[in-house]
Amino acid sequence: MKIDHSLPLEYSTDQNQYNILGFWIFLGAEIMLFATLFATYFTLFNRTGSGPSGAEIFEITPVLIETLLLLTSSFTIGLGVHAMRLGNKKAMLTFFSITLLLGLAFLGVEIYEFVHYVHIGAGIQTSAFTSILLTTLGTHGAHVTLGLFWGLFIILQVKKRGLTPQTANKSFIFSLYWHFLDVVWIFIFSFIYLKGMM
Amino acid sequence: MEFLERFAVPHPSIAIYASMVAIGLTMIAIVAGLTYFKKWGYLWREWLTTVDHKRIGIMYLISALLMLFRGGVDAIMMRAQLSAPENTLLDAQHYNEIFTTHGVVMIIFMAMPFIFALMNFVVPLQIGARDVAFPRLNALSFWLFFMGAMLFNISFVIGGSPDAGWTSYFPLAGNEFSTSVGTNYYMLAIQISGIGSLMTGINMITTILKMRAPGMTLMKMPMFTWSSFIANVIIVFAFPVLTVALAMGTMDRLFGTQFFTMENGGMDMLWANLFWVWGHPEVYILILPAFGIYSEVISTFSRKNLYGYKSMVASMVVISLMSFLVWAHHFFTMGQGALTNSIFSITTMAIAVPTGVKIFNWLLTMWKGKIEVTTPMLYSLLFIPLFTLGGVTGVMLAMSAADYQYHNTMFLVAHFHNVIIPGVVFAMLAGLTYYWPKMFGFMLNERIGKWTAWLLSIGFLLAFMPMYITGLDGQARRMYTYSEATGFGPLNMISFVGAIIMAVGFALIVYNVYYSTRYASRDIGADPWDARTLEWATHNPVPEYNFAVVPEVRSSEALWDAKKHGHVLFKDSNYKKIHMPNNSGVPFIMSAIFFVWGFSFIFSLWIPAILATIGILVCMAHRSFEQDHGHYISVEEIEETETKMRGAK
Numbered sequence: 001m002k003i004d005h006s007l008p009l010e011y012s013t014d015q016n017q018y019n020i021l022g023f024w025i026f027l028g029a030e031i032m033l034f035a036t037l038f039a040t041y042f043t044l045f046n047r048t049g050s051g052p053s054g055a056e057i058f059e060i061t062p063v064l065i066e067t068l069l070l071l072t073s074s075f076t077i078g079l080g081v082h083a084m085r086l087g088n089k090k091a092m093l094t095f096f097s098i099t100l101l102l103g104l105a106f107l108g109v110e111i112y113e114f115v116h117y118v119h120i121g122a123g124i125q126t127s128a129f130t131s132i133l134l135t136t137l138g139t140h141g142a143h144v145t146l147g148l149f150w151g152l153f154i155i156l157q158v159k160k161r162g163l164t165p166q167t168a169n170k171s172f173i174f175s176l177y178w179h180f181l182d183v184v185w186i187f188i189f190s191f192i193y194l195k196g197m198m
Numbered sequence: 199m200e201f202l203e204r205f206a207v208p209h210p211s212i213a214i215y216a217s218m219v220a221i222g223l224t225m226i227a228i229v230a231g232l233t234y235f236k237k238w239g240y241l242w243r244e245w246l247t248t249v250d251h252k253r254i255g256i257m258y259l260i261s262a263l264l265m266l267f268r269g270g271v272d273a274i275m276m277r278a279q280l281s282a283p284e285n286t287l288l289d290a291q292h293y294n295e296i297f298t299t300h301g302v303v304m305i306i307f308m309a310m311p312f313i314f315a316l317m318n319f320v321v322p323l324q325i326g327a328r329d330v331a332f333p334r335l336n337a338l339s340f341w342l343f344f345m346g347a348m349l350f351n352i353s354f355v356i357g358g359s360p361d362a363g364w365t366s367y368f369p370l371a372g373n374e375f376s377t378s379v380g381t382n383y384y385m386l387a388i389q390i391s392g393i394g395s396l397m398t399g400i401n402m403i404t405t406i407l408k409m410r411a412p413g414m415t416l417m418k419m420p421m422f423t424w425s426s427f428i429a430n431v432i433i434v435f436a437f438p439v440l441t442v443a444l445a446m447g448t449m450d451r452l453f454g455t456q457f458f459t460m461e462n463g464g465m466d467m468l469w470a471n472l473f474w475v476w477g478h479p480e481v482y483i484l485i486l487p488a489f490g491i492y493s494e495v496i497s498t499f500s501r502k503n504l505y506g507y508k509s510m511v512a513s514m515v516v517i518s519l520m521s522f523l524v525w526a527h528h529f530f531t532m533g534q535g536a537l538t539n540s541i542f543s544i545t546t547m548a549i550a551v552p553t554g555v556k557i558f559n560w561l562l563t564m565w566k567g568k569i570e571v572t573t574p575m576l577y578s579l580l581f582i583p584l585f586t587l588g589g590v591t592g593v594m595l596a597m598s599a600a601d602y603q604y605h606n607t608m609f610l611v612a613h614f615h616n617v618i619i620p621g622v623v624f625a626m627l628a629g630l631t632y633y634w635p636k637m638f639g640f641m642l643n644e645r646i647g648k649w650t651a652w653l654l655s656i657g658f659l660l661a662f663m664p665m666y667i668t669g670l671d672g673q674a675r676r677m678y679t680y681s682e683a684t685g686f687g688p689l690n691m692i693s694f695v696g697a698i699i700m701a702v703g704f705a706l707i708v709y710n711v712y713y714s715t716r717y718a719s720r721d722i723g724a725d726p727w728d729a730r731t732l733e734w735a736t737h738n739p740v741p742e743y744n745f746a747v748v749p750e751v752r753s754s755e756a757l758w759d760a761k762k763h764g765h766v767l768f769k770d771s772n773y774k775k776i777h778m779p780n781n782s783g784v785p786f787i788m789s790a791i792f793f794v795w796g797f798s799f800i801f802s803l804w805i806p807a808i809l810a811t812i813g814i815l816v817c818m819a820h821r822s823f824e825q826d827h828g829h830y831i832s833v834e835e836i837e838e839t840e841t842k843m844r845g846a847k
Binding site for chain 2: 014017018019021022025026028029030032033036037040043044047048049050051124125126127128129130131132135149150153154156157166170
C-alpha cells in the first residue's frame with residue numbers, strides 16, 4: 001500500500017481517498033432521503049385528521065436541550081479530528097468519547113420526547129401528520145443510534161491499533177457522518193419544531 | 199397449523215401447484231448436481247465469495263437472463279389470455295398477479311441487473327482500472343439484488359403474488375384492498391434490491407471519478423463510461439426517494455401508519471408522486487447505459503469516431519436533470535389542474551430534444567462510414583427507427599389534454615414497450631453479443647444472432663403495433679378480458695402471435711450460447727471486432743488483474759489511437775506486483791440474512807425479524823473491525839499468465 005506522507009493521514013492512500021469521496025456521495029443520497037421525508041412532512045403537515053397538530057404537542061424545552069447537545073457534539077468531534085491531525089491520540093479519543101456521550105444524552109431526551117408524544121395521544125398511527133413526524137424524527141434518531149455504535153467501534157480500534165491510515169480514515173469519515181446528522185437536525189429544528197410552533 | 203396457514207397461496211391453481219413442484223425439483227437437482235460433481239467448494243471459492251468485478255458482472259448477467267425468462271413467461275400468459283374475447287385461461291385475480299410480477303420482474307430484476315452486468319464488466323476495463331473502488335461493496339450490491347429477486351419470486355408459491363400493479367398505487371395496495379401478503383413482498387423485495395442498486399451507484403461514481411488510467415480526462419472517457427456515470431448519478435439521487443416511499447408503504451401495511459390511507463389525513467396521491475419521482479428517472483437509468491452501448495457499437499462498426507462527442511455528453515447531462523422534472527405526466531388525469539399539467543407537458547416534450555440530438559449523432563456517425571452489419575450493429579440499426587417510433591408516441595402522450603384519451607389504455611402499454619424493448623432490451627442484447635468474447639473468450643454465432651435480432655424485431659412489431667390501435671379504440675390496460683362486440687379480438691390475436699415469435703427469438707439466444715460454447719473458435723485474439731476503446735487492449739477472456747501494465751491514454755478511442763496513430767498504450771514494459779482485493783463470504787451471508795429479514799417482515803414474524811436485524815448489524819460490525827489489506831499478485835505469476843494468454847492467440 002503506497003502511503004503519501006505529504007497528505008493528512010486520512011487521505012494518505014488511494015483507497016482512503018476513494019472511501020472519503022464515496023462517503024460524500026453516500027451523504028448526497030442521504031440528503032435525498034431526508035429531503036423526501038421533509039417534502040412528505042410539508043405535504044402532510046396540516047393533515048392531522050382527528051389527532052393533534054404540531055402546535056398542540058411541541059414543547060420547546062426538550063427540543064432546545066436536544067439541539068444544544070447535538071450542536072455541541074458536532075463541535076467536539078471537530079476538535080477530535082483536529083487532534084487527530086496533530087497526531088494527539090489521547091486528546092482525539094477524549095473528544096470522540098465526549099461526542100458519543102453527548103449523542104447518547106441527545107438520544108435519551110429524544111426517547112423521552114417520543115414517550116411523551118405517545119402518552120398524549122400522538123402515536124405513529126394517529127394521523128398522517130404524526131406518522132410522518134415520528135418517522136422523520138425516528139429516521140434521524142436511528143441514524144444517531146447507529147452512529148453511537150459505529151463511533152464506539154472506531155474508538156476501540158484507534159485505542160488498539162493507534163492512528164494508522166486506516167483508523168484515521170474511518171475516524172474522519174465518521175466525523176463527516178456526525179456533522180451531517182447535525183445539519184439534518186438543524187433543518188428538523190427550524191422547519192419542524194420552530195415552524196410548527198408558530 | 200394456524201401458523202402454517204399464512205404461507206398458503208390465497209388463489210391456488212393447477213399452474214401454481216405445478217410451479218411449486220417444478221421449483222422443488224429444480225432445487226433438488228441443483229443441490230444433487232453440486233454434490234455429485236463435488237462443486238460446492240468451487241461455487242463458494244470462485245463465485246459466492248468473489249469480489250472480482252468481472253465475475254460479479256457475469257453473475258448479474260446470468261440472473262438477468264433468468265429473470266428475462268421468468269418475466270417472459272408472464273408476458274406469454276397475458277397475451278394468451280387476451281388472444282381471444284372472453285377467454286378463461288386466467289381469471290381476473292391471476293391476471294392481476296401476472297401483470298404485476300411481469301412489470302416488477304422486467305424493470306427491477308431484469309433490466310436493472312442487465313445494465314449492472316455490463317457496467318460492472320465493462321466500465322473498469324474501459325477506464326483501465328484493476329477493479330471498482332469498493333470491490334467488497336460491489337459483491338454486497340449483487341447479493342442484495344439477488345436475494346431481493348429470489349424473495350420476490352417465491353411470492354407466487356408462498357403467500358401469494360402482489361396484485362396491485364407494478365406501480366402499486368394506494369389505496370389499492372393498502373391493507374383494505376390488498377389483503378394477502380403479496381404487496382408486502384413487493385415492498386420488501388424491491389427495498390432490499392434497491393439498497394444494492396444505491397450502493398452500486400456510489401461505487402461506480404467513485405470508480406469513474408478516481409480510477410481512470412493516466413491521461414484519461416473526463417472528456418476522453420469512452421461513451422459507455424460517460425453514460426454509466428450519468429446513470430449512476432441518477433441512481434444516487436432517485437433511489438433514496440423509492441427507499442422512503444417503500445418504507446412508508448411497508449409501515450402503512452404492517453404498523454398501521456396513515457401515510458397513504460383514506461382516513462386520518464392520509465394522502466393516497468402522495469404514493470403516486472413519490473413513486474414516479476423515482477420511477478421516471480429510473481427510465482433514464484435504464485436507457486442511458488443502453489445509449490452508451492449503441493454509441494460504442496455504432497462507432498465501432500461504422501469504423502468512424504463517434505459524431506458529436508461533446509453534444510452526446512451534454513444531452514445526457516440535460517436528460518439526467520430533466521428526468522427529475524417530468525414525473526407528473528404519469529397521472530395527468532388525476533386532477534392536479536391545468537397549470538401543473540401544462541408545465542409537466544412542456545418539460546416532457548422538451549426531454550425529446552436531447553434524445554433527438556443523440557439519434558442524429560448516431561445517424562451522422564454512420565454517414566459515410568464503412569458500415570459492417572454484425573449482430574450488435576444489426577440491433578443498433580433496428581433500434582433507431584423502432585425507438586424513434588416509440589419516442590414519437592411518447593410526445594403524443596406528453597400532451598396532457600390528449601392524454602385523457604390515451605391514459606390507462608393499451609396505447610400507453612404499446613408506447614412504453616416500444617421504447618423499452620428496442621431501446622433497452624436490444625441494447626442489452628447488442629452489448630451481450632459485443633462483449634461476449636471479452637467475457638468468455640469466444641464469439642456468439644453471427645448467423646443465429648442475426649436470426650434472433652430479426653425475429654425479435656418482427657415479433658415486437660406484431661405484438662405491439664396492434665396495441666396502439668386497440669388502445670385508441672378504448673381497450674383498457676390491465677383488463678383481463680373483453681367482449682367480442684368490442685372487435686378487439688383479431689388484433690389481440692396478432693399480438694399473441696408476435697409474442698410467440700419474440701419467445702422463439704429469446705429461446706434462440708439460449709441455443710446460440712449452447713451452440714457457440716460447443717463449436718465457436720477460441721482463437722480470436724484480443725480484438726475480434728476491430729474495436730476502438732481500451733477494454734479491447736487486454737486479453738480475451740480478461741485475466742484477474744485486467745491489465746498487466748497500466749495503460750496510458752491520450753484520446754477517447756485509446757486503442758484506435760494505438761492501432762492507427764502509433765500511440766504506445768503500455769509504456770512501462772516491466773511488470774510490477776499487483777495489489778488485489780481478497781475474497782469474502784460476508785456479502786453473501788449478510789444478503790442471505792437480509793432475505794430472512796425481508797421474509798420475516800412480509801409475514802410479520804417479529805422474533806425472526808429482530809434476530810435478522812441483529813444479524814445484519816453484526817455483519818456490519820464485523821466489517822468495521824476486520825483488517826483486510828488484500829493480497830499481491832507476484833511478477834512471476836503475471837509473467838506466467840501473460841505468456842499463456844499470448845500463446846493462446
